[in-house]
Amino acid sequence: MKRPHYLFSSGRLRRQHNTLCLERTTGERLPDDAPDDEGLPSAEADGARSPFPVEAVDSLYLFGEIDINSKLVTFLGQQGIPTFFYDYYGNYTATLFPREGQLSGRLRVDQARHYLSAKRRLVLARAFVEAALFNIERVIKYYQPRLAGEKQAAVQATLLELKKDRDALPLTVDIPTLMAVEGRIRDRYYRLWPHFLGPEVAARFPFNKRERRPPSNELNALISFGNSLCYSTVLRQIYRTALDPTIAYLHEPGDRRFSLALDLAEVFKPLLVDRMIFRLLKTGELNPRHFEKYLGGCYLTEAGRKIVVSHWDERLSQTVQHRTMNKKVSYERLIRHECYKLVRHLCDPVGDPYQGFHMWW
Template identity: 80%
Template sequence: MKRPYYLFSSGRLKRQHNTLALERMTGDRQPDDSPGDEALPSAEADGPRAPFPVESVDSLFLFGEIDINSKLITFLGRQGIPAFFYDYYGNYTATLYPRDNQLSGHLRVRQAQFYLNVKRRLVLAKAIVEAALFNIERVIKYYQPRLEGETRTTVQTTLLALTRDREALPEAVDIPTLMAVEGRIRDRYYRLWPCFLGENTSALFPFTKRERRPPSNELNALISFGNSLCYSTVLRQIYRTALDPTIAFLHEPGERRFSLSLDIAEVFKPLLVDRAIFRL
């Protein structure tokens, strides 16, 4: 059974016979944006070696400072294993992906046609928002029976408001209006987080609103980190198809980003990321 591997240690990743091994770096990792950095390893990879079978690897998520060479890249390509890279601060930076074997010019043209057709794009974008709202309501209803008193009343009031938001989705006539409804849904949802976290946890990790670039506190940082993992996991699944990850329907396609991954991740973030955060 193949699964993703998350490597947080630094060192050299190498081919060991017909499998993989990480030779750990014993020194401290230096920030990627250090003044005078020459893109050399922060320290020697002279620590213990951790082998793992390549047959069990679906994908690699590299959070440490990992040194690789072309032989390893060729080996990963033959095995069909993509590698996702994150910088010193945990931001997703790049993907090393095997040569495309799921190519379809016809599908890519059709995908672009759906984006350019306002009505068809709006249908797909509404479906994405509706699915995301469905999973947000699933999370809320999971925690609702565990709440008492004022917090439970607050949750019930929010669920009624989300019902009204759901009813407003068919009325959205364009993408900006739909994005405004989606933003309102997320805002209502995030305001409930202190209820789910409980009084003691909320005191230790206060959360009043979602803030990005940069996150303003620990909880916002955890959300950003979890969302980044979700984006790259969705991107891995998009790569299994012939879809173009840069052509999206809810988010506007932009420069240097996989907008379709942002679209699809909206559906799964409440279940994969938020539930994990509450459990932590």
């Protein structure tokens, strides 16, 4: 069975006969933005060689400093393996996609038509926000019975506020207004996180508000890294369909980003990212020593990223009994099904309208 492969070691990744091989470096990796960096490898590839079968690789995630050449790029393209690159701090930076294998001119035209129509675009954008709100409420209600006193009252008050936000969604008349509602929903949700984590964990990981570029503390760093994993996972599933990842509806299409992956990631972040963060912190698998401060920001160390990625991969493999398909489906497969639902809507918005994924457990 093909699975994503996550490479944290630095070195040279190359084709060896008809498989893949990582030639490791023994030196220490230097920051990508070091003042004296000349763009050369931090160390020569003189360590152990680790071959692994290409038949088992669905995609590659490169967290180390990896050298590649055109022979490898050609081989990965022939095998249909997308490759995701992360910088020294664990920030997602780029994707190397093979030549598109799933092409549909009709679907691309339909996708663009829905973006160009303000009414059709707003319908899809609302569906993404509504699904994200529903899943946020499911997460809140999951932890609600574990709380008491003032914390329980804070949760009840937030749920009432979120109900008002839900009632406001049909009244939004443009994308900026809808984005403002979505931002308000997230802010209210994040204010509850210290209650969900408990007093001991909240004391070790203080969290007042969401801050990015750079993340200001450990919890913000964890959210940013988890969101980047969710974004790249959604992008990988979009690649398996004929959807154009650059044409989006909630997030404005722009240069150098796959905006549709941002749209769909909003739906799955409460289930995949937020629940993962709560578990890793409440079980103590992550602690303050797995973070480091650098140039005014806070980032996961390599050891911390390995823990998160291991849990992420395990989480994507978890299965749930699907209500309509009558079989067990992995969390990762749910994302693929979401892409197919969007395709059906774009082709027939009246006969098969899109409704975002709603957690049912």
